[in-house]
Amino acid sequence: MYFEKDASLHDIEDEVVAVVGYGIQGKAFAANLRDSGVRVVVGNRDDDYRKAALADGFDTRPIAEAVAAATTVLLLIPDEAHQEVYGSQIAPGLRDGDLFVLAHGFSLRYDRIALPDGIDVALLAPKMFGKPIRQRYTEGSGVLAFLDVVEDRTGRALRRTLGIAKAVGFTRYGVLPVPLATETELDLFQEQFLTPLLLDAFRTAFEVLVGAGCDPVPALLDMHASGEMAEMMVEAATTGIYEVIEQQGSPTCRFGVQKYLGTLLGPDVRAKGERILGDIRNGAFVEELSREAQAGYPSLADYRTAYEAGAMTRTHDTYRAILGHP
Ligand code: NDP
Numbered sequence: 001m002y003f004e005k006d007a008s009l010h011d012i013e014d015e016v017v018a019v020v021g022y023g024i025q026g027k028a029f030a031a032n033l034r035d036s037g038v039r040v041v042v043g044n045r046d047d048d049y050r051k052a053a054l055a056d057g058f059d060t061r062p063i064a065e066a067v068a069a070a071t072t073v074l075l076l077i078p079d080e081a082h083q084e085v086y087g088s089q090i091a092p093g094l095r096d097g098d099l100f101v102l103a104h105g106f107s108l109r110y111d112r113i114a115l116p117d118g119i120d121v122a123l124l125a126p127k128m129f130g131k132p133i134r135q136r137y138t139e140g141s142g143v144l145a146f147l148d149v150v151e152d153r154t155g156r157a158l159r160r161t162l163g164i165a166k167a168v169g170f171t172r173y174g175v176l177p178v179p180l181a182t183e184t185e186l187d188l189f190q191e192q193f194l195t196p197l198l199l200d201a202f203r204t205a206f207e208v209l210v211g212a213g214c215d216p217v218p219a220l221l222d223m224h225a226s227g228e229m230a231e232m233m234v235e236a237a238t239t240g241i242y243e244v245i246e247q248q249g250s251p252t253c254r255f256g257v258q259k260y261l262g263t264l265l266g267p268d269v270r271a272k273g274e275r276i277l278g279d280i281r282n283g284a285f286v287e288e289l290s291r292e293a294q295a296g297y298p299s300l301a302d303y304r305t306a307y308e309a310g311a312m313t314r315t316h317d318t319y320r321a322i323l324g325h326p
Pocket residue numbers: 020021022023024025026044045046047048049050075076077078079081085102103104125126127128129130
């Protein structure tokens with residue numbers, strides 16, 4: 001694990017850093033880098049994101065120009081756009097000795113972009129969305145990131161990447177070396193296994209309660225909308241997922257949890273998890289994703305239709321109105 005003492009801003013003092021994309025990650029990276037004294041140029045298409053970067057006072061240019069002006073390029077646009085944008089606007093501007101950094105390993109793990117010889121390449125993957133990256137930085141702390149040096153042509157790739165990590169605030173929390181392939185697989189597995197499992201668990205609990213005559217609003221508030229469950233997970237991140245129940249739960253709660261722990265998921269859930277991970281590793285998922293993208297993501301519309309029509313979404317609207325939330 002790398003911490004503050006392992007990284008130095010001197011290692012990037014001569015760099016000009018192009019932040020390509022000014023969205024969830026790009027906005028936070030750019031602001032933290034600038035506040036750490038790093039020279040930043042934002043690369044974005046001429047649209048609202050570009051206007052936002054200009055309004056925030058950044059030297060903002062078309063992507064190809066930002067890359068040409070930089071010695072380090074951070075690719076912070078959605079993964080599905082990497083292939084096209086990299087080929088047309090980034091690759092032509094990369095020079096020997098540049099450092100190219102991705103925030104997620106997807107494009108390299110699945111060979112969607114081919115990098116030239118002569119450059120340093122690294123993964124610096126925040127394990128957090130953008131808003132807390134900025135907020136924690138301004139408060140003097142940071143968030144976890146995974147790091148992997150993929151190509152080291154200058155002999156300084158690790159020092160440079162750690163310099164960027166320090167400037168964004170990651171070394172304040174800790175930067176863990178994790179191979180790029182592992183980072184990619186973990187991220188996809190969480191999206192494809194853990195998240196659907198949790199969503200289905202919440203929906204099933206809601207349907208049981210409402211089906212048995214409970215008022216949907218207090219049911220949803222009690223399940224997760226009060227934020228209590230979220231606070232427990234925050235606590236669990238430091239104390240441990242089982243320990244938090246031990247420490248925060250009453251004897252009644254702990255007895256109830258232990259009574260049903262390990263009994264509610266069907267025996268085939270583990271096999272499904274293994275199959276999902278298998279498809280992530282052997283590329284079957286990515287092939288499916290490509291077909292979906294080519295067809296214009298029809299499943300995403302199905303997802304929206306399904307949850308918008310669902311009783312949980314309608315209940316969310318109701319309690320938001322009751323609580324006066326926008
Ligand atoms: P966003 O969706 O927030 O990126 C939006 C930015 O990308 C905008 O500047 C947008 O500009 C630009 N963009 C989108 N499509 C294109 C395109 N086709 N051509 C050029 N620019 C485009 O992305 P994130 O910040 O969520 O993700 C960036 C990277 O960070 C990804 O690799 C992701 O996996 C990784 N990551 C994201 C996390 C997160 O919490 N979101 C967490 C950890 C890693 P425009 O107005 O031109 O569309």
